[in-house]
Amino acid sequence: MQSISSLMGTQTLLPIIQTNSVEDGVNIAAAMEKAGLHSVEVVLRSDASLQAVTEIKRAFPKMLVGAGTIYNTTILDSAIKAGADYIVTPTVTDSLLLALKSSGVPFIPGVQNMRDIAEVMEHGVTEMKLFPAELSGGIAFLKAISSLFKHINFCPTGGISPANKDAYLALPNVFAVGGTWVSKPEWVAAGQWDEITQACIAANKGI
Numbered sequence: 001m002q003s004i005s006s007l008m009g010t011q012t013l014l015p016i017i018q019t020n021s022v023e024d025g026v027n028i029a030a031a032m033e034k035a036g037l038h039s040v041e042v043v044l045r046s047d048a049s050l051q052a053v054t055e056i057k058r059a060f061p062k063m064l065v066g067a068g069t070i071y072n073t074t075i076l077d078s079a080i081k082a083g084a085d086y087i088v089t090p091t092v093t094d095s096l097l098l099a100l101k102s103s104g105v106p107f108i109p110g111v112q113n114m115r116d117i118a119e120v121m122e123h124g125v126t127e128m129k130l131f132p133a134e135l136s137g138g139i140a141f142l143k144a145i146s147s148l149f150k151h152i153n154f155c156p157t158g159g160i161s162p163a164n165k166d167a168y169l170a171l172p173n174v175f176a177v178g179g180t181w182v183s184k185p186e187w188v189a190a191g192q193w194d195e196i197t198q199a200c201i202a203a204n205k206g207i
Contacts, residue, residue, distance in 0.1 A: 001104065001105075001106055002106050003106065003126075003127055004086060004106055004107075004108045004127050004155065004176075005127055005153065005175040005176070007039060007064055007085075007086060007106060008039050008064075008175070008176055009038075011037060011038060011039055011176065011204060012169055012175070012176050012177065012204055012205075013037070013165075013176065013177060013178075013179065013182070013200065013203045013204040014039065014040075014041055014066075014088075014155055014157070014176050014177065014178040014179075015032050015037060015040050015041070015178075015179065015180075015182050015183065015200060015203075016040075016041050016042075016043055016068065016157070016178055016179060016180045016183070017029060017032075017040055017041065017042045017043070017052070017056075017183060018042075018043050018045060018046075018180060018183070019042070019046065019048060019049065019052055019188070020046045020047075020048055021048055021052075022048045022051045022052045022055050024188050025042060025048065025049075025052030025055065025056060026052070026055050026056055026059050027188075027191075027193055028183050028188060028193075028196060029056040029059065029060060029063065029065075030059070030060075030193065031183075031193040031194070031196035031197045031200070032182075032183075032196065032197070032200050033060055033063060034193075034197045035196075035197045035198075035200035035201045035204070036200075036201070036204070037200055037204060038062065038063055038064060039063070039064040039065075039066065040056070040063065040064070040065060040066065041066040041067070041068045041088050041178065042056065042065060042066065042067055042068065042084075043067075043068040043069045044067055044068065044069045044070065044075060044078075044079065045069055049067075050067075050078055050079070050082045051082070053065055053067055053079065053082040053083055053084055054082045054083050057083045057085075064085045064086065065083070065084060065085050066084060066085060066086040066087065066088050067079035067082065067084035067086075067087055067088065068087075068088040068089075068090075069088075069089075069090060070087050070088065070089045070090075070096075071089060071090055071091060071096070072093075072096060073095060073096060073099045076096070076099055076100065076103065080103060080105055084105065085105070085106070086105060086106040086107060086108070087100060087103070087105055087106070087107035087108075088107070088108050088110070088129060088178075089107065089108070089109045089110045089129070090110040090129075090131050091109075091110045091111075091112070091116075091131075092109045092110065092111065092116060092119065092120055094119075096109075097109065097119075097120065097123045097125075098123075101123060101124075108127055108128060108129045108155060109125060109128055109129065110128070110129045110130075110131040111128045111129070111130060111131075112130070112131065112132075112136045113136065114145060114148075114149075116128075117145070117149055117152060121149070121152065126151055126152055126153065127152075127153050127154070127155070127175070128152060128153075128154055128155075129154065129155045129156070129157055129178065130142065130154045130155070130156040130157070130158075131156075131157045131158045132157070132158030132159055133156035133157055133158045133159055133160060133168075133177075134158060134159025134160075134164075135158065135159065136158075138156070138159070138164075138168075139164070139167055139168060139171065142154060142156070142168075142171050142173055142174065143171065145173075146171070146172065146173045149173075152173065153173050153174065153175050154173055154174050154175070155174070155175060155176045155177065155178055156168050156174060156177050156178070157177065157178030157179065158178075160177045160178065160179040160181075161179070161181050162181065162202070162203065165177050165179070165203065179203070181199070181203075182196060182199040182200045182203050183196050183199070184196075184199075
């Protein structure tokens with residue numbers, strides 16, 4: 001199964017699309033695609049989210065569209081049926097990890113502490129999402145565990161901003177950061193799609 005980091009390539013930002021409207025979701029994705037991003041995560045936090053995954057994929061067939069906020073097998077099945085290219089979870093359970101592994105779809109599971117990391121490692125997974133990153137110890141935590149979990153790499157999400165993203169990305173065990181700051185609700189409400197494009201360009205200079 002392909003890793004999330006290899007899917008992202010040189011993209012160091014995993015931009016999060018949170019939308020209450022399918023149309024807005026497609027417009028947000030279009031603004032991100034214009035910035036040169038080829039991978040996005042749609043969090044499943046509204047009734048429109050699953051359809052947004054499908055429509056974004058239809059509008060941009062070459063874009064990798066992930067589904068986030070997957071915390072049980074029912075939501076996982078729905079996300080896969082909607083056409084998600086990969087799965088992002090906020091947390092893990094044994095049953096969810098087993099379902100993720102058997103799905104054949106690339107995934108990155110969410111962890112909050114060393115116990116979570118060890119549990120996920122037992123399933124052969126070496127790439128994880130630290131969430132919520134800042135509340136889970138942030139940069140200090142990732143530095144502290146780097147020598148203990150030498151082969152584990154992270155995509156921290158939650159509390160990441162322009163003020164701290166570079167410090168996260170400077171860590172050797174971080175391959176990308178996830179964030180919502182590149183798609184502010186007020187920009188979406190006002191249809192200011194170029195603001196999203198410019199924010200994505202500024203946030204992902206590694207492309």
